[in-house]
Amino acid sequence: MDRASGKAKAESQGLDFDVVVVGAGFAGLATLHRLRDQMGYSVRVIEAGSAAGGTWYWNRYPGARCDVESLQYSMSISPEVDQEWNWTERFAAQPEILEYTQFLVDKMDFAKDIEFNTRVASAAFDESDNSWTVTTQGGDSLRCRWLVMAAGPLSTPNLPDFPGLDSFEGEVYHTGAWPKEEVSFKGKRVAQIGTGSSGVQIAQEIAKHATKHYVLQRTAHHIIPAANRPINPGEQEEVKKRYRELRDMWQATPGATSYQSLPSNPSIVPGDKSVLEVSPEERREIFDNAWNYGGYAFHRSFNDLLKSTEASTLANEYIAERILEIVSDPAAAEKLVPKQFYGTKRVILDTNYYSIFNQENVELIDVREDPIERITPAGIQTASGKLYEVDMIVCATGFDAMTGSLTRMDIHGRGGAVLRDVWKGGPESYLGIMVTGFPGMFIVGGPQSCSALANVIVANEQQAEWICDCIGYLDKNGYTSIEPTSKAQSDWVEHVNELADGTIYTKGPSWYSGANIEGKPRTFLLYVAGYPTYTKTCNDVAEKGYEGFELDRAKAVN
Ligand code: NAP
Numbered sequence: 223m224d225r226a227s228g229k230a231k232a233e234s235q236g237l238d239f240d241v242v243v244v245g246a247g248f249a250g251l252a253t254l255h256r257l258r259d260q261m262g263y264s265v266r267v268i269e270a271g272s273a274a275g276g277t278w279y280w281n282r283y284p285g286a287r288c289d290v291e292s293l294q295y296s297m298s299i300s301p302e303v304d305q306e307w308n309w310t311e312r313f314a315a316q317p318e319i320l321e322y323t324q325f326l327v328d329k330m331d332f333a334k335d336i337e338f339n340t341r342v343a344s345a346a347f348d349e350s351d352n353s354w355t356v357t358t359q360g361g362d363s364l365r366c367r368w369l370v371m372a373a374g375p376l377s378t379p380n381l382p383d384f385p386g387l388d389s390f391e392g393e394v395y396h397t398g399a400w401p402k403e404e405v406s407f408k409g410k411r412v413a414q415i416g417t418g419s420s421g422v423q424i425a426q427e428i429a430k431h432a433t434k435h436y437v438l439q440r441t442a443h444h445i446i447p448a449a450n451r452p453i454n455p456g457e458q459e460e461v462k463k464r465y466r467e468l469r470d471m472w473q474a475t476p477g478a479t480s481y482q483s484l485p486s487n488p489s490i491v492p493g494d495k496s497v498l499e500v501s502p503e504e505r506r507e508i509f510d511n512a513w514n515y516g517g518y519a520f521h522r523s524f525n526d527l528l529k530s531t532e533a534s535t536l537a538n539e540y541i542a543e544r545i546l547e548i549v550s551d552p553a554a555a556e557k558l559v560p561k562q563f564y565g566t567k568r569v570i571l572d573t574n575y576y577s578i579f580n581q582e583n584v585e586l587i588d589v590r591e592d593p594i595e596r597i598t599p600a601g602i603q604t605a606s607g608k609l610y611e612v613d614m615i616v617c618a619t620g621f622d623a624m625t626g627s628l629t630r631m632d633i634h635g636r637g638g639a640v641l642r643d644v645w646k647g648g649p650e651s652y653l654g655i656m657v658t659g660f661p662g663m664f665i666v667g668g669p670q671s672c673s674a675l676a677n678v679i680v681a682n683e684q685q686a687e688w689i690c691d692c693i694g695y696l697d698k699n700g701y702t703s704i705e706p707t708s709k710a711q712s713d714w715v716e717h718v719n720e721l722a723d724g725t726i727y728t729k730g731p732s733w734y735s736g737a738n739i740e741g742k743p744r745t746f747l748l749y750v751a752g753y754p755t756y757t758k759t760c761n762d763v764a765e766k767g768y769e770g771f772e773l774d775r776a777k778a779v780n
Pocket of ligand 1: 287288289290376382397415416417418419420421423438439440441568589594618619620621674733738
């Protein structure tokens, strides 16, 4: 089917487009490319931002940086872009990732099929002809056969309901919805709430400029050095020459990423040993090497840090020692030592976080010990009655992860059922890609997929490709609808939970299980068996004629 006939097909069926895609992050762009450029479909992408980039568009807070090596954090859709684009640092900063995205959009001529500055309000399935109607907040509607939700697993900011926030007389920001205009910390008293990945990154920028910087910490997260640096001479050229082979190699790992850009870089951790099987001296040496090398070398240093509580405890002990060495105030250092098992919350890469607590202008406030009670016009008041008077509050309080971008839209499936109600007791999907009762609606990076536990660009491309191939199969065979059987979906959810139960991930609260949002049902949101197993499972399902799905051609048009 060429592009024109794709459009003709939609029109002949009384539809506006074959496929509507919600979101122009990497997932949406991958879907657009596959469907439009490789399969000839008519596609409209709807994007709330004024440019592509998804989470990198909204998370433009100072200090925002990727924690996957930049040479591995790129789309594979254009060999030309692979060769022309140059990364400058081992871990790219947000502005560079956004520039890369724009470069890709221009090269691939994506913008003409993206409706920017447009937020989707609702999507409704029409059982009479198996079509979807997508309605924007501006009231425009589009009818399509297939709907792809690519709105992002970590894109809906979580702003806790702090009493009195509206009364605050200073500036308030959320890291996940940072303004485009420059925000200056200079000469200001700033309180930041939250010390996850976003909080740790922005803290290092606030501390440079604020006259007073209060870091309100509820939980000490695990933070390991990124050891960011300019890309080594020759490294980028070598990767460019071998992109195909290296991508295959990275994709054979559980996280679809390696801590090294090149296999020829020094391999400094064994990776395949248990931390429990080595002597204390060897353990120290391996941890030291990994810590100094930076990035996720520490995470990969042994094979059981994320599996056994004993192993995780040894990692904790090592990290505690390093914190106590860096932070000179013993009381602050003790508070910064993580108490939960290593890996229960997402491990963070930093550059200079712990040492900011040696600066006179920075003060660590333990809001587990003395919780935030309210926000007053002047600042933040804690339960003990202490008032931290500030000019600015920065909320680095995370996201309604994996489900927020879907449940904030009104998505009506079969019989008018609303997705957010269907998921009230916890989200359920099959493969993280489709939901029973919502035929023809695909999700990239949905709950129970492996997306946010892997190199998310790679995971997005894999899911987008699977979804597009599925659409191609359905059209070729005259089907107008597909949805998972209830049994396939409940079996998948059970499988995902069983896998998670065998790991450290479930041994403490985190956004992985929805525990960061008050009232959100606790259910494990990610597939933990790794990218290769996930991909193989998805491919097996497709090869078996979409096993676990019901395909319908009863209402086929033309
Ligand atoms: P997060 O990890 O969920 O951290 C949110 C922080 O806010 C936590 O410290 C949390 O404390 C605190 N918090 C939430 N509600 C609070 C309340 N009512 N009172 C006091 N503290 C409160 O969110 P995030 O830092 O935005 O990161 C989310 C995910 O996005 C990361 O895990 C990562 O996957 C991704 N991310 C990646 C990068 C990168 O690539 N480098 C950068 C940013 C984000 P508790 O821990 O006690 O709940």
